[in-house]
Amino acid sequence: MAIDQKYTDLINADIDGEISDAEKATLSAFLAQSEEGRSVHSELTAFFGSLDTVDPELPPPHLRHVIMSSIRPVPEKPESPGYLQALFASSSLKFAATFAAGAVLALSVVDSNRISNSAFDDVARLVGTIADPVNGESRNSITVNKTEIAGKISLRQTGSMLILDFDLVAMDPIEIEAVYADRTIWFNGFASLQSSGTSISAESGRVTIGMEGKRRYAVFLHNEGDRRITVSLRFIVGGEVIHEASLDYDPAE
């Protein structure tokens, strides 16, 4: 015999924890005399319980950075002078005057339109297209030789610009976090050479790059005070850190 809809509703409300004392008493009285009611109650309790134990699907680790990179910065709060102004004001950085057309390094922030546009919005002082190769002085480098990723990362310096050159191969999607504690140093641009399919997001003190396959690209940091800096690198696959390294820049050396 089918259970009256009224009791079915009460059973559902009871399992959902949304039942009043009076309703609970009514339900208890019904269950006490209905074997079928008890069976349905028990079955639904198990079924709802199994739904509640389904593990939550967790977002990819870079998503938060992508979102933060996507929102427009508050316009009335400039954090530091524009890089281009600073660059053109400095006679020692004449090479920068050739910023514009005819790229050797084609700047690209790829992966999705939203990511690329937002990254530009967020890091308003991007280097932009660079006309001449930037022949910075090599200061430091590391090699990575892991199953998941292999290659070389170098640190060069020219004027107030630090350049991280990445020449890497990854079998599967990998995320690389470059973290620098000194907040006076800021992300100044990204250039990709001979490859696309690299995503990037930046926030204060951190640049996160997503890549797969063979990739060559550069990350530019503006180091106005020629300060000593350590860039900590973390290589992350599927949310797990599989390798860590660091690159030091010491102006005294």
Place this chain on the structure above:
Amino acid sequence: MNKPNETTLIERCIKGDRQAFETLLIQYEKPVFNAAYRMLNNRDDASDVTQTVFLKVYENFDSFDPSRRFFSWIYRITLNESINWLVRQNRLAPLPHDTADQGKSPEQELDSAQRCAAVQAALMTIKTEYRTVIIMKHFLGCSYAEIGDALEIEEKKVKSRLYTARQLLKDALTSSGIN
């Protein structure tokens, strides 16, 4: 009403405070992504929708009524964006049961991951209006009143829709050999 610290955060967000927004993002990123994933059954799509949701929230703080619950607002945006995504992808119709079949015999012992996958597959076989209430109740832990508030429907309607949704989900799981 929102929690006091959440109210303060929202007020700061309205003024364009990015740090306050990031705090809200940290708080809601996981449930929003999880809800989007349950609606769409695809991590990349869920990431895109999550991104869109937070952009909309950030750009529309001015239109948010602080006397209302923030989570109702953001969950409603999440579910609407997910449905819009399905419409754009021409995927609004539920999947047929055989598509959702996980290929398990009734006798087969299901581990936790398999059960999660089976539930997700079954979810995709029911209409979005029913999927929505299941997600809000069982994956976001909302009460009847909160679901009603977010979906702007009466509590009575929430109950009846939830009842039907569970029946459909149960049938879908049973038909794919999972009890």
